[in-house]
Amino acid sequence: MSDHPALRYISKGAWGLVEPLVSPRAKDLLAKLVDFLENDVIPAEALFHAQIPTHPPEARWASVPTVLETLKDRAKELGLWNLWLSGGDFQGMAGGQGGGLTNLEYALMAEIMGHSAILAPQATNCSAPDTGNMEVLARFGTQAQKEKYLVPLLKGEIRSSFSMTEFGVASSDATNLRNTTAVLDAAKKTVSLTGHKWWITGAGDPRNKVHIVLAVTDPENPSPHRRHSLVLVDPKQKGVRVVRPLTVFGYDDAPEGHCEMRYDNVQVDVDSGVVGGKAGLGRGFEIIQARLGPGRLHHCMRSIGIATRALDMLLQRVSDPARKTFGKHLREHGTVLADIAHSRAEIDQARLLVLAAARRVDVAGAKGALQDIGIAKFTVPTMALRVVDRAMQVYGAEGVSSDTHLPYFYASLRTLRYADGPDEVHIQQIGKQELKRVEELRKRTDQIKAKSEKLLREGGKERAKL
Amino acid sequence: MSDHPALRYISKGAWGLVEPLVSPRAKDLLAKLVDFLENDVIPAEALFHAQIPTHPPEARWASVPTVLETLKDRAKELGLWNLWLSGGDFQGMAGGQGGGLTNLEYALMAEIMGHSAILAPQATNCSAPDTGNMEVLARFGTQAQKEKYLVPLLKGEIRSSFSMTEFGVASSDATNLRNTTAVLDAAKKTVSLTGHKWWITGAGDPRNKVHIVLAVTDPENPSPHRRHSLVLVDPKQKGVRVVRPLTVFGYDDAPEGHCEMRYDNVQVDVDSGVVGGKAGLGRGFEIIQARLGPGRLHHCMRSIGIATRALDMLLQRVSDPARKTFGKHLREHGTVLADIAHSRAEIDQARLLVLAAARRVDVAGAKGALQDIGIAKFTVPTMALRVVDRAMQVYGAEGVSSDTHLPYFYASLRTLRYADGPDEVHIQQIGKQELKRVEELRKRTDQIKAKSEKLLREGGKERAKL
Amino acid sequence: MSDHPALRYISKGAWGLVEPLVSPRAKDLLAKLVDFLENDVIPAEALFHAQIPTHPPEARWASVPTVLETLKDRAKELGLWNLWLSGGDFQGMAGGQGGGLTNLEYALMAEIMGHSAILAPQATNCSAPDTGNMEVLARFGTQAQKEKYLVPLLKGEIRSSFSMTEFGVASSDATNLRNTTAVLDAAKKTVSLTGHKWWITGAGDPRNKVHIVLAVTDPENPSPHRRHSLVLVDPKQKGVRVVRPLTVFGYDDAPEGHCEMRYDNVQVDVDSGVVGGKAGLGRGFEIIQARLGPGRLHHCMRSIGIATRALDMLLQRVSDPARKTFGKHLREHGTVLADIAHSRAEIDQARLLVLAAARRVDVAGAKGALQDIGIAKFTVPTMALRVVDRAMQVYGAEGVSSDTHLPYFYASLRTLRYADGPDEVHIQQIGKQELKRVEELRKRTDQIKAKSEKLLREGGKERAKL
């Protein structure tokens, strides 16, 4: 299957390595996805942007471009729906069709989606934060919570937010989060949620029907990992207020948005409104830990797609005959060729890293793949930023302007260097993890040295210097 | 097979991806190779170095450490002999047992060998330049040439040189080579070889029994690619002279060496002494092209092993309790952890790149894998140099001294950045290759744009700015 | 004067080197500027931004924040006006007071201004593109043009644009510019200007009273450097139209803006409306060349200031006690300390580079300083981007958001990597310039070699290898 349409995006080297691990069904879905991307999704991007009003400000958050619904219908028709669903937890759930792919197979899909990171994930119901929220609900929600939120999420009828980050606090260490509390009544039947959050993705979206809010429910618990719970809140509910949309490099990401939120005495019933009901009290930290692994990898997968799209743009720009400087096409310049070669080499390596991590999740579970996911987490976005930056440079002023996607790509990728834990945290953890090999190494080295000395003695020689 | 001993060297992520492509026989050989490395090869390094006399200078080239023969015998016993042999061309050849591995499988072996790059390849008859020379003889030699040179090479009884590089000439463009000529007599029965070469690896070795010399035989041929032939020369023959051994960063690599050579009127019979006999005249350029691909990949594979050994050394050093500075273990320093994490990430990526390229050779042949091999060629040695340099830094003075292998690792790896074509040449070629995608990209972009305009028109909108 | 207030911003090392070259008057002005920056300018930034309406879109371009006029008045009072004026060309010009500084002295001023790059240059009438435009008018304008445009510009009463960049053309090679033509009438008395430009900085500003437009007036001239003229156009004039403001990473830079412009049959009198009158016809290319040198350096100077402000922000953030992660202050992390040290080292080096280039302009003129200016041009913005990016990273989400200046700093600096010629062009030129030393080097090397051989002969030795 050397002429699979995905080879227009994925290098032959990587494909050769993983192809034996990809089922015929997944290959078929992948081919359909490429077709959908090229014939439906990317062509719809311009209309999508045009359908978002530029002003007045409030209009940006009042509606969702209709073209998106068209794309969603088409994706469902093609069976390109909920591809991220790995199976188990969603068995027999209405709307839960699709999926059943391995993580490796989904990695290939997600890379293709990354080529239209703004539309493709949403069009196929594979977008953050919904996917992570669906996982939380499927694994930890009560039956009623699943019916109320998970089913419409799986069907793409509603959207959701994950409300965790707090102002003035290093959120990468979740035990720091303390500015949102859900006070239990005496009977432990209801909680009153009050707090201040920001960077709540999707909170601006008119389709949003639920915020999953991390709040302190047991501040005195001796274990800092047992103090939080996850509270389900309706954005239309009394006491819930969007303070303002935040911007990233000047982009507001309307209509989804990243919002500053206030929750003031929001009344929530424990049974229906705490994830897992009463049994979920104090399990907030545990649940969000479980949520993070695969999500990080999905971001990496899509980032590869973004980087590849940027490289494809670069290739076309430097080949534009109108852009000769000093008598030379841009593509004839040695440094441009070097930029291309390095971009290709870096993309190829990053893709393989992500595919290997995805495969590792398949083989050893998300926990067994932590090291591989962590390495991808701090490696891939930085790589993609470099590639996008090189593309920007050949586009000149156009490359940083609203006339290309590049600055938006840059802004989106830049957030991944701190989201779900800043690079530095992952780098330190990988370093420490690697150091765990020392004991075995030392033992092995000692054995080798003993043998080595024995051989020297037998050979009648002293250890020489190189 | 999650507890394969190779996992002490190869990351689980990469292993998970390739394991389904590795045959049970290859897994078994790989396990034996790890055992051989740990129990025989690395322990023998000290004696190997001790068995090379330090002076007088000529003594360094007079004998080969006996421990090497012991290792070779052991490797044959274990079936770890000629693992690089891919089969086809060597069918039924005496000494040609072993091998039969795919390139992917051999890549794993070569990485393990890289942990003792000085001994393991020789011990298993997998070392350059012999492997490339054997390929030349097997594919292009006459039957008599195969019997005389190939059979003893396959048995590890003799060694060989490939005599190509010339002084004062950019050898990376082989058509530049013109300082060695093999003048045909009138009857075209003999040639008289005269020339000046340098960097002839293995020319100092007392076991060396043949130089394959690239020489101009048809200087007037209109095609610069038809002017050269490969001439087989006995190093003991009249007119052959080692001018001097060269050094790399102060290392002479005795007893193999990298030598400056003079050939003065060396008489060679065309039938027996031109590769391919009379039919081989003018095919020098063609043959050396065929020789280069897999060899480049072998170097990359071994470089991964060298880098991993350097990282393992680093891990042990920074964990040495005697080396606290300012009250802290070196391993507690954030920048040390970052060095470890980056080294791990870079090694993992490079390994995957090489494995994917090797797999590509299996799937599409060496020619079909050119792009992948080229990317590995300019990526891997640079990566390995970075890792070795980081290890050096934590070892301080010891790290640049004769008391560790690190400076020798550095010197060896540094040569790979220009050998078989400098990085810059490969980078330019990959850049140009990538640009060939532009036509397809442009067509696709045009189609997308047309659809996009149609959608805008139908939606009654103008193209908006992001 | 070791306690000069500028030492809060400029490292003592650089100060020690240049201090003897700074006049007492310049030191006094510099102290006043630091005071103005800290007590007036930076405190006014928030009000400035608050005074720009967010909507409707057209309101953003309708007025200029009044706080700016307050600052301008204050700067005039303090004698901090037109500091960039180097003297000569502006002698005796109304409004031309201030200035008289050396380029080295002005470099120090410009770095301080860079700490509030959005306000300080405007407040002191030292901002692009006005400074370059004033230079053009002073050096090449007719007396009438000087009175009409230069005098009010020097007084800060009006603003101006330089209209050069064209869509779809590599503008870094100005001979490519051909989409704007100014057709002379038969009598050569008037021109009719028609064309399409973009990235016209300041074209959105309601105070803007003149565009200096580069247009083709002599398309058939055999020399591509004699085909263009500079045409003065009133933005309110018939045929002049702002198509739209462009954005940089989502920022529109209102009310100045960077605009796409159309000029449709704009009628201009040659005597009054071509820079230099009739004598200026065909001199467009020559004039813009003269304009570029010092402007490039001013950008570099300010970039150092931006980088230093970002580092100062970083220092404060990592010292924030509320932001512990995993029990540690951010400032205790080794990689954070390394980021700080590298930022400091890079800023220090870049500053010295710019100061040396400024001094070189003082000593050898702008032409004599081309090499030094070119090196600064491709070095400084990249450095500043790195520092800003490090600051972003420690600020997390806040660092890419509208709540800090960092993403705006990043966006502004990013444009400098292609504006006035992309880095690549300058890099190539410096490389070529440096190669001009080869002839002298070769001669010297030959002499050395001859002497060396003589010494060897006299010493009775052969050349040894190291």
Added chain:
Amino acid sequence: MSDHPALRYISKGAWGLVEPLVSPRAKDLLAKLVDFLENDVIPAEALFHAQIPTHPPEARWASVPTVLETLKDRAKELGLWNLWLSGGDFQGMAGGQGGGLTNLEYALMAEIMGHSAILAPQATNCSAPDTGNMEVLARFGTQAQKEKYLVPLLKGEIRSSFSMTEFGVASSDATNLRNTTAVLDAAKKTVSLTGHKWWITGAGDPRNKVHIVLAVTDPENPSPHRRHSLVLVDPKQKGVRVVRPLTVFGYDDAPEGHCEMRYDNVQVDVDSGVVGGKAGLGRGFEIIQARLGPGRLHHCMRSIGIATRALDMLLQRVSDPARKTFGKHLREHGTVLADIAHSRAEIDQARLLVLAAARRVDVAGAKGALQDIGIAKFTVPTMALRVVDRAMQVYGAEGVSSDTHLPYFYASLRTLRYADGPDEVHIQQIGKQELKRVEELRKRTDQIKAKSEKLLREGGKERAKL
């Protein structure tokens, strides 16, 4: 003086900045030094190397090339002797003529010397470790010690070693050094020195007449900074033994060498043999601290010279007409031009950094310049290594071989990344130093914020987002 011969080596930008600070006498010396370098020193390099026997090993350490004495005589004649002498401490000392330069002036000299780092410093009696040892003796030695050691050192009659580094210990934290002890007899009249040191530079040199050995004399002292003394030892004395010369990347640096040393019960009289006599007991740590600052800067100065020589070699190589590849001169390749431009930019910046640090020593003393020296320490060698590596790459095999100086340059520079404290230590210290500015920054920021809020209130506006 725009045509000073030093401008063949030092960029005009840097020269323009420092020239007003350079005295006429220093300019004259500098011109003589350039002449000496070009006409005497570099031409003598080949003979110097040829005069060092290659074998037997012991012959390498038995004599010093006679050409060196010729050069020393010539340098004395020209007044280019002991240029590093800053005056004060050496007043009226026999042999102490020369010198009297500022640190800035000497920085220029040292850069020129760096072009022949192997010979020029020795030829002018400006080489490590003698300069540092002379400083120690001048500042802390007794009168008798000065007469015995300092005077002949100043005359260039003898050489010396500084014996500090110990095996198996992180010597960068000198309080760790504990493997060498000097036990006082009961009467405190003599000490018995026993210990194990390595990397003792110059210990192989037959001219060496004194080792200054850091030894523990008061192991129980509560302050770890009062436990050590410096003991003067004659290398011919009983109990002093060179265990072996060490190599750096395979180079032994004969006849100076870097040696592993044993001191076994070496008897030393306290008055004559402890630096400072009885009063010097326990002051070892204090003295070595005083020794390090300027020495670090001298290394940096010379490194700039090495980098410049490597760049000059690169320029000549890429201009060699014999080295076309694929029809192009190497100098026509865009990536080669970029390598040149970046090398030039990096050298220029590093030079300015070192000059500013030297000037700072002149203005504020070595202590006041610690920050500037530290930044240079971790910046300059890394930069020089990059430039040498680029030169290597264009030289191909020749560039790593004994036929060019490049690998030796590389090896020498590489040691500077850990000598006198590894880069990491300096980086951490600079980071911490920089953080000391936070208090002032925070105060200033608070004042600005208060003013800013006041302006907003007065202007009737809320803080807007950018």
